[in-house]
Amino acid sequence: MSTTAVPEVAVTAVDEGFWTRNRKIGVVLLALGVLAAVLFGALATDQHARFTLSETEGGAALEINGTVGAILFGLITAAAGGALLAGVPKRWFALLLGAGLVAFVLSFLCWQVSAAPEGRNFMPLVNVVRGTFILALPLIFGALAGVLCERSGVVNVAIEGQLLMGAFSGALFGSMSGSVWVGLVAAAIGGAFISFLLAVFSIRYLVDQVVMGIVLNLLAVGITGFLYERLMQTDAAKYNSAPRFGNWEIPLLSDIPLIGPALFRGNIFLYLGLLLVLVIHLALFRTRWGLRTRSVGEHPTAADTLGVKVLRLRYRNVILAGLVAGVGGASYTLALYSFTKNMIGGKGFIALAALIFGRWSPTGALLAALFFGFADQLATYLGAIGSSIPSQFLAMLPYLATILAVAGLVGKVRAPAADGKPYIKG
Amino acid sequence: MTNPNPVSGSPDKEPATEAQESLSEARATPTQPAGDTEQTVPATATAKRPAPAGESRPGMGRMFLDNLWAANTVTVTVLAVLLAMVVGAVLIIVSDPEVLATYSYITARPSDALNASWTVVSEAYANLFKGAIFDPDAVGFTAVMSPISETLTYAAPLVFTGLSVALAFRGGLFNIGAQGQATIAVILAAVAGFALPLPPVVHLLVALIAGALGGALWGFIPGILKARAGAHEVINTIMLNYVAVYFLSWIIVQNGVQNPNRSDAISKPVDSTAQLPRLLGDDLRVHAGILLAVAATWFIAWLLNRSTLGFELRAVGANPDAARTAGISVTKTYVLVMVLAGMLAGLGGSTMVLGTTATALTPLVIAQIGFDGILVALLGRVKPWGVLLAALLFGALQAGGNRMQSYSGISLELVTVLQALIVIFIAAPALVKTIFQLRAARAARLQTSLAKGW
Numbered sequence: 108m109s110t111t112a113v114p115e116v117a118v119t120a121v122d123e124g125f126w127t128r129n130r131k132i133g134v135v136l137l138a139l140g141v142l143a144a145v146l147f148g149a150l151a152t153d154q155h156a157r158f159t160l161s162e163t164e165g166g167a168a169l170e171i172n173g174t175v176g177a178i179l180f181g182l183i184t185a186a187a188g189g190a191l192l193a194g195v196p197k198r199w200f201a202l203l204l205g206a207g208l209v210a211f212v213l214s215f216l217c218w219q220v221s222a223a224p225e226g227r228n229f230m231p232l233v234n235v236v237r238g239t240f241i242l243a244l245p246l247i248f249g250a251l252a253g254v255l256c257e258r259s260g261v262v263n264v265a266i267e268g269q270l271l272m273g274a275f276s277g278a279l280f281g282s283m284s285g286s287v288w289v290g291l292v293a294a295a296i297g298g299a300f301i302s303f304l305l306a307v308f309s310i311r312y313l314v315d316q317v318v319m320g321i322v323l324n325l326l327a328v329g330i331t332g333f334l335y336e337r338l339m340q341t342d343a344a345k346y347n348s349a350p351r352f353g354n355w356e357i358p359l360l361s362d363i364p365l366i367g368p369a370l371f372r373g374n375i376f377l378y379l380g381l382l383l384v385l386v387i388h389l390a391l392f393r394t395r396w397g398l399r400t401r402s403v404g405e406h407p408t409a410a411d412t413l414g415v416k417v418l419r420l421r422y423r424n425v426i427l428a429g430l431v432a433g434v435g436g437a438s439y440t441l442a443l444y445s446f447t448k449n450m451i452g453g454k455g456f457i458a459l460a461a462l463i464f465g466r467w468s469p470t471g472a473l474l475a476a477l478f479f480g481f482a483d484q485l486a487t488y489l490g491a492i493g494s495s496i497p498s499q500f501l502a503m504l505p506y507l508a509t510i511l512a513v514a515g516l517v518g519k520v521r522a523p524a525a526d527g528k529p530y531i532k533g
Numbered sequence: 534m535t536n537p538n539p540v541s542g543s544p545d546k547e548p549a550t551e552a553q554e555s556l557s558e559a560r561a562t563p564t565q566p567a568g569d570t571e572q573t574v575p576a577t578a579t580a581k582r583p584a585p586a587g588e589s590r591p592g593m594g595r596m597f598l599d600n601l602w603a604a605n606t607v608t609v610t611v612l613a614v615l616l617a618m619v620v621g622a623v624l625i626i627v628s629d630p631e632v633l634a635t636y637s638y639i640t641a642r643p644s645d646a647l648n649a650s651w652t653v654v655s656e657a658y659a660n661l662f663k664g665a666i667f668d669p670d671a672v673g674f675t676a677v678m679s680p681i682s683e684t685l686t687y688a689a690p691l692v693f694t695g696l697s698v699a700l701a702f703r704g705g706l707f708n709i710g711a712q713g714q715a716t717i718a719v720i721l722a723a724v725a726g727f728a729l730p731l732p733p734v735v736h737l738l739v740a741l742i743a744g745a746l747g748g749a750l751w752g753f754i755p756g757i758l759k760a761r762a763g764a765h766e767v768i769n770t771i772m773l774n775y776v777a778v779y780f781l782s783w784i785i786v787q788n789g790v791q792n793p794n795r796s797d798a799i800s801k802p803v804d805s806t807a808q809l810p811r812l813l814g815d816d817l818r819v820h821a822g823i824l825l826a827v828a829a830t831w832f833i834a835w836l837l838n839r840s841t842l843g844f845e846l847r848a849v850g851a852n853p854d855a856a857r858t859a860g861i862s863v864t865k866t867y868v869l870v871m872v873l874a875g876m877l878a879g880l881g882g883s884t885m886v887l888g889t890t891a892t893a894l895t896p897l898v899i900a901q902i903g904f905d906g907i908l909v910a911l912l913g914r915v916k917p918w919g920v921l922l923a924a925l926l927f928g929a930l931q932a933g934g935n936r937m938q939s940y941s942g943i944s945l946e947l948v949t950v951l952q953a954l955i956v957i958f959i960a961a962p963a964l965v966k967t968i969f970q971l972r973a974a975r976a977a978r979l980q981t982s983l984a985k986g987w
Binding site: 264304308312314315317318319321322323325326328329330332333334335336337338342448453456457459460463497499500502503506507509510513514515 | 624628629630707709758762763764765767768769771772773775776778779780782783904907908911943944946947948949950951952953954956957960961963964
């Protein structure tokens with residue numbers, strides 16, 4: 108077993124001297140803030156930027172003059188950057204960085220919304236929040252699948268394939284049986300099928316896990332695409348018209364303004380996804396299973412010495428991950444769309460990015476998935492108001508953010524120590 | 534049986550014969566005589582297990598048979614292809630409602646089910662073969678050469694992306710970014726191809742170089758991030774793939790790039806001066822890209838096995854710490870490997886738009902060549918000539934798949950399934966060994982020295 112270390116050149120050197128990481132980020136934030144204040148302020152119009160608390164133009168709204176808002180929020184970003192540059196205690200870092208980035212986005216939105224043509228110069232926040240969660244859902248499920256796998260030391264690049272297989276078998280068996288619940292179970296089993304292959308080949312046959320993940324993605328694309336053309340295209344009524352879960356309104360909670368209509372009138376997948384984040388978080392950090400999983404992911408030899416069945420635990424977790432990702436795939440075909448070829452279209456890889464961006468923790472993955480979902484939703488919204496910003500560049504945002512994250516610009520990202528290393532009992 | 538074999542060969546070991554033997558699919562490769570397979574078997578396959586008692590010195594023929602049924606590279610590859618085709622056949626049968634219907638009364642009349650299955654499967658695979666190698670019913674030069682021409686056309690870009698991935702593997706890096714590198718390259722090559730007014734040969738060269746540089750840039754980014762910040766290249770190359778895709782879909786619709794006569798997302802066509810010349814006349818699609826691919830294979834083989842850089846690269850790939858101790862600059866090597874890999878993938882992308890596959894940019898212009906390149910590299914056992922043969926097999930599957938789709942109505946996606954399955958079985962020789970009860974031999978495991986996780 109050749110476990111060659113990746114050289115960590117210059118990683119320690121970053122924090123030396125005056126230019127600590129915090130100060131560097133402070134400079135970047137300051138520059139962004141000044142840019143926002145000057146550029147967005149100049150481009151914004153004197154019209155009001157309206158952020159309505161409903162799905163339409165009417166109703167209660169937060170209003171601000173476009174130019175004033177763009178400059179004001181830009182200055183807030185600059186101030187946050189300045190504070191970081193001046194050198195504040197470390198515990199303020201996350202707060203200042205978060206505030207700075209949010210203010211930057213708000214400044215940008217003030218410009219965009221106020222510059223939109225008459226009649227479209229408002230932003231319905233309910234739609235935005237709901238859209239963010241809907242777009243983030245497959246990412247949440249996918250990233251959770253990644254957490255389960257990678258915390259126990261198996262790299263899961265096959266999230267894309269698991270989502271796709273889940274979506275496919277959910278649609279197929281849901282249509283054939285006419286029952287959403289059969290579809291849901293079938294979707295979970297479909298995802299688990301791909302992750303079972305991942306488990307067998309990486310744990311039993313010691314195939315490189317990244318290689319296996321990539322190949323399994325292609326296999327899933329191939330099998331679902333093949334069966335889609337052979338079955339679903341020839342007889343869509345029989346094979347590709349799955350029943351869909353309706354929206355469930357949660358009493359009381361759904362009456363909360365903004366959050367209520369956006370979050371508590373959703374479908375089962377939304378609740379399931381958020382519940383799973385909570386459950387997996389608690390399980391991972393508060394239960395015996397979680398402790399064992401993490402120990403197997405960090406130091407399998409030590410765990411084995413203490414009597415943990417390393418391989419069995421890995422098998423179990425990888426298959427669990429497939430079940431979760433399969434349900435995530437079903438959130439497409441059993442709630443929103445009918446199945447189409449390669450319908451996941453890279454979401455599995457954004458889920459992987461969310462997992463890494465969220466530093467392999469369920470809550471981090473949730474936040475990262477929401478951030479990516481928001482970027483996605485923003486691209487849609489800007490397209491709808493005829494913005495001058497090309498949507499493609501907004502679509503790049505999750506990927507660029509992840510590159511910055513792993514390059515060490517947004518804090519150190521560290522994978523579980525044994526992630527990707529097969530365990531050979533010696 | 535007196536030759537106990539080291540279980541783990543180092544990635545450096547590369548007997549000349551192995552390069553030739555990794556593919557058994559002689560039918561897919563016009564360069565390889567049919568007998569080649571059997572010649573090389575005794576040379577590479579050796580048994581680890583002692584002979585059963587009572588068998589003192591087996592004869593030549595017996596030894597040959599033993600080795601044939603040992604888990605050497607060739608046998609595993611053939612059996613992997615075979616297994617993949619069996620699974621493919623099952624998929625064909627399962628997805629055909631008429632054939633499936635015959636299985637409902639299989640106990641009563643099993644011949645119906647078997648005949649129907651055999652017909653649909655054999656017809657599909659016959660068309661696969663006819664589309665890829667040779668169609669016995671074809672008359673005339675063009676019709677006879679057409680399958681081979683198609684195979685070579687599809688194989689050319691895969692050779693480049695396969696080499697790109699294989700080279701990075703040898704340097705200890707996993708380049709999943711061949712897709713993105715090829716995407717950036719295809720943009721630059723196409724833009725150079727229609728925007729610059731240049732004379733014939735110069736124009737082609739400039740376009741190719743533009744593509745190679747684009748790929749090199751897209752390889753440089755993960756390379757430098759790996760060397761300087763320790764950022765894992767797998768993550769970064771995946772992310773850059775998508776950045777490249779969105780950049781492509783943005784640039785296609787820009788003024789000066791989009792075809793002014795069209796409203797959909799397609800660029801201006803590449804000038805004829807920048808196109809790779811066709812090799813077998815205007816009716817056949819095979820173009821000079823395949824010659825470039827062979828030249829690139831030769832160059833990479835030389836680079837890996839004969840040059841100083843290649844030695845350093847393999848040393849870093851095998852053990853970076855030891856390489857550093859020996860005075861090799863690991864960071865410099867990582868960057869160089871990724872730049873070279875990007876360049877190769879870039880050339881592969883360029884041949885897509887400068888060759889006959891496409892003449893203008895579209896969102897899907899490079900298809901899946903980057904991801905297929907990963908499979909090709911693995912199937913070719915990350916060795917240059919192996920990659921060439923693997924690319925020919927994949928090109929043949931692609932070309933045959935087209936005919937299978939139009940003649941038998943079997944979706945082209947079956948080819949993707951076959952390709953993925955072949956590589957899965959290749960990657961897990963132990964599985965193939967178990968299924969066929971092969972005797973242990975020098976393990977044909979992937980020597981990628983990659984077990985280091987994120």
